Amino acid sequence: MTYDLVIKNGRILTAAEDFRGDVAVSGEKIAAIGQNLRGTREIDAQELYVIPGAVDGHVHLQMPIAAWMTADSFAQGTIAAACGGVTSMVDFVEPDKGQDLVEALNRRRELADGQVVIDYGLHMTLRDATPAILAQVPAAYAEGCASFKLYTAYPGLYLADDELYRALLAVAGVGGLAVVHAENYPVITEVWQRFAVEGKVAARWHPHSRPTVTEAEAVNRVLSIAHLAGARALIFHLSCSEAARELARAKERGWAAFGETCPQYLSLPDDIYERQDMPATWFICQPPIRGQVQAEALWQALGAGVIDLISTDHCPFSAELKRQGEKNFMQTPGGVSGIETRLALAHTFGVLAGHISLKRWVEVCCTFPAELHGLPGKGHLTPGYDADIVLFDPRRQVTYSADRLHSNITYTPYQGVTVTGVPVTTISRGEVIVENGDYVGCPGRGRFLKRQF
Ligand SMILES: [Zn+2]
Numbered sequence: 001m002t003y004d005l006v007i008k009n010g011r012i013l014t015a016a017e018d019f020r021g022d023v024a025v026s027g028e029k030i031a032a033i034g035q036n037l038r039g040t041r042e043i044d045a046q047e048l049y050v051i052p053g054a055v056d057g058h059v060h061l062q063m064p065i066a067a068w069m070t071a072d073s074f075a076q077g078t079i080a081a082a083c084g085g086v087t088s089m090v091d092f093v094e095p096d097k098g099q100d101l102v103e104a105l106n107r108r109r110e111l112a113d114g115q116v117v118i119d120y121g122l123h124m125t126l127r128d129a130t131p132a133i134l135a136q137v138p139a140a141y142a143e144g145c146a147s148f149k150l151y152t153a154y155p156g157l158y159l160a161d162d163e164l165y166r167a168l169l170a171v172a173g174v175g176g177l178a179v180v181h182a183e184n185y186p187v188i189t190e191v192w193q194r195f196a197v198e199g200k201v202a203a204r205w206h207p208h209s210r211p212t213v214t215e216a217e218a219v220n221r222v223l224s225i226a227h228l229a230g231a232r233a234l235i236f237h238l239s240c241s242e243a244a245r246e247l248a249r250a251k252e253r254g255w256a257a258f259g260e261t262c263p264q265y266l267s268l269p270d271d272i273y274e275r276q277d278m279p280a281t282w283f284i285c286q287p288p289i290r291g292q293v294q295a296e297a298l299w300q301a302l303g304a305g306v307i308d309l310i311s312t313d314h315c316p317f318s319a320e321l322k323r324q325g326e327k328n329f330m331q332t333p334g335g336v337s338g339i340e341t342r343l344a345l346a347h348t349f350g351v352l353a354g355h356i357s358l359k360r361w362v363e364v365c366c367t368f369p370a371e372l373h374g375l376p377g378k379g380h381l382t383p384g385y386d387a388d389i390v391l392f393d394p395r396r397q398v399t400y401s402a403d404r405l406h407s408n409i410t411y412t413p414y415q416g417v418t419v420t421g422v423p424v425t426t427i428s429r430g431e432v433i434v435e436n437g438d439y440v441g442c443p444g445r446g447r448f449l450k451r452q453f
Contacts, residue, residue: 003031003039005430007389010045014052014381015363023050025387028429032383043425043432045391051362052381053087053388053428054343055369058179058236058260058311060335061091062111068333071316071408074115077339078446079439080406081118084340085423087388088119088370088378088449092149097127097156101136102143109448116446117439118428119386121375123179125149126170127156129163134170144450146374147177147234152218153185153286161225168229175453177372178226178233182218182243183210183287192330203280204273206329207288215287216242223250223257232256234372237313239265239287241297248306258372259307261298263345264289264336264413266310272413281322282413284332285313299355302364309364309372310346312338316409337407341400343392344419352420374451391425398422406439 003024012021012033022037023030061077063070072080074091081089091112095104101124108122124145126133137148148171150164151157159167171178191209195201200208219235223246226233238244238261250257264283270291273280283289301307315335325332338345343365350356356364370379377386398404400414426434433441 005041006037006039007043007045010050012050015367025430030387049392052366054085054365056086056089057369057373058313059089060315071318074112076408078117080340082426082434085343085390087428090121092123094125101140114444118446121449121451123147123149126167129166137170141174146451151181153183168231172229172231178231180222182222184214184218201328203329212240212242219243220246227255234258240294244301260311262313266295267345267349281325281332285336286334303356309369314339336413344422347421348419374453387430389427390423393424394421
């Protein structure tokens, strides 16, 4: 039998297996894995890893935040994702205060559908825990928003403990997943006020204004309340060992607790808020980047199965917007880009540095994110699953600069960082959409993924 497409003789890597063989595709699906398969089109992968398409469960494309907007449109951001070996992602619906959740979901889909080039889902943000809003949680779930974002930080998004508990009860009621930004914002606000009085407003003070204890305390509190409410909870962007330890304790107790970290916490050096060659504002994100000792601890937690996955929290702002915060870090739009660089950074700083195995790399970047976020047909190289496949050249070296990447900003936090191993070909539902690092797919070909557990 002749298949539509066969990837020949690659090193097939999944979360569970590692062997040499062929992957055959018929239409949009994986049709067979084996030896000596024949295809109308064949791609030689002798020198390459063949892995499931990466899944990024945490991105912010064209997202309005306060007076700002993130820099990547749905079109541009998903092209960058595809070039980085990402074949599905989960973005957010951020309803206005009091807005009907399904209406907000539909508005968000109107912006994304026909623009995205990879498949996508949406988390639903619960910015207030009023009975009227929480009563709409089942309707949002039925429309495919299976996960709900809860914030313990930021004015307008912050949920106090009683509100958090009510929201978590509602999420548990539909069997959904809570995804949570965990920091103790009231205490951080007090620290800021003290810093303002003391004149500590330059960008380099940013990490000092959010000490690790303000994160760890919130992780413990959120996971405790989630357990009480019977909700499964994923803590977003863990940045330090203190917070990871709270997650480990929750897991030891048998709670349905999960953790995410991001490449900026795993790879960037200690001096990023002090350097002369790059402005500290480029690296302002919440929680802050905490340097090499913490990065080592996070890698250990990933290797030990305490932290479950790597996403990006891709949230780029233009250099002009970042500059506005130069004199005062409290006025800097927080967020870094990363949608295109995660697989390669995790390979270089995780696998090649000896922190995690190749299988674990696939598990934390591709397979487990698909499972935890409930993405149908994604995350596996198994017949019947979507033919979302990445060919990864483990030997090719790239030194990052903004002009090599596809994000709509003129800088990258990974400027000058050299990775060994990059994705070279991305296949989404059987269609080759990236070849030799260039996007070659149709515009707007991505689909909304209705997620349910
Ligand atoms: Zn985020």
